[in-house]
Amino acid sequence: MRKYFFLLSFFFLFLSANAVEAQLFMQAPPYKKKIKQIIEWNRKGLAEKQQRGATSSFDRKGNLTLYQTPQGKSEYFYNPQGQLIKIREEGIQRRLTQISYRPKIVIRELSFHGKVYKTESYYRNSILLEEKTFVKGMELGPKFLLKERTLYQYNQLDSLSQEVHYVYALPKKKHPEKRKTVYRYHPKTKQLQEKTYLDTDGSIRKNSVFRYAQGKLTEQEDYFPSEKRLVRINYLYQAGKLWQKIYKDKNKKNVWVYADDRLVRLRSYFGDKIFQIVDYQYVFY
Numbered sequence: 001m002r003k004y005f006f007l008l009s010f011f012f013l014f015l016s017a018n019a020v021e022a023q024l025f026m027q028a029p030p031y032k033k034k035i036k037q038i039i040e041w042n043r044k045g046l047a048e049k050q051q052r053g054a055t056s057s058f059d060r061k062g063n064l065t066l067y068q069t070p071q072g073k074s075e076y077f078y079n080p081q082g083q084l085i086k087i088r089e090e091g092i093q094r095r096l097t098q099i100s101y102r103p104k105i106v107i108r109e110l111s112f113h114g115k116v117y118k119t120e121s122y123y124r125n126s127i128l129l130e131e132k133t134f135v136k137g138m139e140l141g142p143k144f145l146l147k148e149r150t151l152y153q154y155n156q157l158d159s160l161s162q163e164v165h166y167v168y169a170l171p172k173k174k175h176p177e178k179r180k181t182v183y184r185y186h187p188k189t190k191q192l193q194e195k196t197y198l199d200t201d202g203s204i205r206k207n208s209v210f211r212y213a214q215g216k217l218t219e220q221e222d223y224f225p226s227e228k229r230l231v232r233i234n235y236l237y238q239a240g241k242l243w244q245k246i247y248k249d250k251n252k253k254n255v256w257v258y259a260d261d262r263l264v265r266l267r268s269y270f271g272d273k274i275f276q277i278v279d280y281q282y283v284f285y
Contacts, residue, residue, distance in 0.1 A: 028062040029262050035062070037283040044276055053278065060285060114138045117147075128152050135170070145170055159185055159192075179205075189215075 028035040040053035057066040061082060067074040072091010079085050087097040095112035106121040115137040122130045130151050134144035146168055153162040163181040177200045184194040189212070197206040204225050211219040222231040229250070236244040245256040253269040266278040 024067065025056045025058075026064050028058040028064075030062075031260065031262060031282075033284040034060055035282055036285045039281040039283065041279045041281060042276065050279070115140070116144075118144060127154065127158060140170060149176075155185070157190060159183070159190060161185075191217075 025038055028038075035058055037058070038056045040055070041050040042053045043050045052070075054067065054069045056064060057068075059065050059078075063078055063082065063084075064076050066076070069091070072089065072093075074087060074089045076084060077086040077088075083099070083101055085099050087095075087099075089095040089097075093112060095110060097108055097110045099106065099108040101107075104123050106123070108119050108121075110117040110119075115135055117133060117135050119131060119133045121128060131149070132146060133148040135147045136142060136144045147170060148168065149166040151164045152160060153164070155161045161183050165179045165181070166176040167179070168176040179200060180198040182196045182198065183192060184196075185191060186193050191212055192210050194210070195208040196204060199205040207223045207225070209221045209223075210217060211221075216235070216237060218235050220233040222233075223229070224231075231247070231249045233248075234244075234246045235242060236246070241261055242258045244258065247254040247256075251271050255267045255269075256263055257265040257267070262282065263280050265280065266276075267274055268276040268278075
């Protein structure tokens with residue numbers, strides 16, 4: 001559980017702003033063979049020639065060690081226990097993240113552009129309870145100032161029931177903005193049914209509904225009231241395994257295709273026309 005929460009916290013650092021361009025694999029997908037590399041091959045439409053995109057490299061334990069794109073690379077370092085302890089990025093931006101582990105606390109520091117961001121994550125029995133993010137450097141001075149704080153609340157089954165997120169205006173930190181995320185589960189299956197993001201004034205910023213069939217997630221609907229926009233994600237299965245994931249948002253559509261539990265292709269559409277295809281090549285040990 002701890003590793004799961006921790007890795008999610010790092011996704012914003014490495015995922016492309018356009019999810020079509022890059023797929024980050026923090027762990028090698030489970031497979032009967034050990035995966036050494038995943039190589040992305042991109043092309044604009046069916047008639048275009050493929051170009052090599054991102055390459056993800058893994059050690060024999062399945063940990064991501066190198067993420068390389070034409071723009072730069074990110075290297076990942078682990079301690080003997082398999083815990084991520086450092087990430088070094090080189091390319092358009094140079095950033096360094098260092099992670100340390102203490103009893104019930106994980107501390108990570110991200111340094112770039114003359115600033116240092118420090119996030120402290122507090123756990124109880126591997127359950128994330130609270131996160132605090134501090135920042136220093138540049139116009140803020142040499143001392144860490146509290147920038148964000150998130151409290152995680154759970155139900156009796158240790159399922160996440162609510163997040164309360166505070167954002168502080170710097171350098172002063174009076175009257176922080178407060179946002180809340182509320183989770184609702186099915187009383188019998190314990191599956192997540194609804195996730196509601198509340199803005200600072202209590203209005204709904206985003207509402208997500210999850211639907212299941214035979215114990216598997218089949219549909220997710222994300223509604224944004226202020227935009228009156230509905231995003232739908234469908235999950236299709238074959239022989240009990242995920243076959244396709246389909247994302248629809250107005251005129252945009254992404255289709256992820258899977259085989260043997262591995263992502264093998266991404267097709268992106270604008271209207272009825274394909275504007276990008278990404279094929280995933282797997283190299284084994």
